[in-house]
Amino acid sequence: MQSVQSRDDTRDTALPGYAVAAIREEGRWRCARLDAATLVDLDAAITELRALRSTGAVVGLLDVDDEFFVLVRPSPGGVSLLVSDAVAALDYDIAADVLDLLRVDLPAEGEDGLWPEGDLGILSDLGLPADELEVLVGELELYPDEQLAAIARRCGFGDALAEIVDAR
Template identity: 70%
Template sequence: MGMSGEEPVPGFGVAVIREDGKWRCDQMDNIALRELDAAITELRKTRSTGAVFGLLAVDDEFFVVLRPSPGGVALLLSDAAAALDYDIAADALDLLRVDPPEDEDEVWPEGSLDILADLGLPAPELQVIIDEVDLYPDEQLQMIAQRCGFAAELTKHLDTILQ
């Protein structure tokens, strides 16, 4: 499996909160990069009247967008083939009830491409960002932030955690 067990998974998790027309980004616990349930639980604990979603960039390989709702959780995995190597991506496909791909050379997303559509990022634009395979996941997340309007907050946040 590669990155399983207890060693920390490289990357970062950010909870993005929109409240009263303002954006803020909070650090997520590193376990969120290893266990999907932990990430979902942490996001559900975030009290907000507005939108709350999580952005996980995992090991410079792929990203996950998670958005809990009262009825469940919407999620997007940028690269389905990551499930062959990373527990959290395998968990994501389990939740989506999708089988992992046979071949890891093809990159395609699984889940809700319209997960952030109500925040200014329609599905076709998110697909375009995912298709930029030369970009690192943190760069793709920056593009997502740009589209939705929280780029400055995300950049400031990443500058503090990636010191």
């Protein structure tokens, strides 16, 4: 198992991409921009999402460096996570932190391929079954922002996400 500490720390690096919270209350979706720190610090993302204190669903959508995405869904009993590319953990602290919370070993150095790690059923109750999410994650010709847009459309908040992302 590779140590997370052996890599260069990316937590102090501003990364391209976006971080958005999708919040469902009283049957309606709205989206809000999250702090840029949530792209590099999983704890910051979880803390900021929990602070929203919604009575409905809250999902964090993180497009990290236009390389991969992370879905974060806090619940009273913990947090559900999905990283679209487990191999990203070799280069990005936030992806390594996801694997750490999931208790999954880091991929071997030089590992090829792309595979998701985490809860593929993270959005099942919101209209996106695990098998469909797995297909979306596996669409290699799509960039992470396109994958997240497709996820948002399928769950019913595509327009709200586009409004936030297009305004950045």
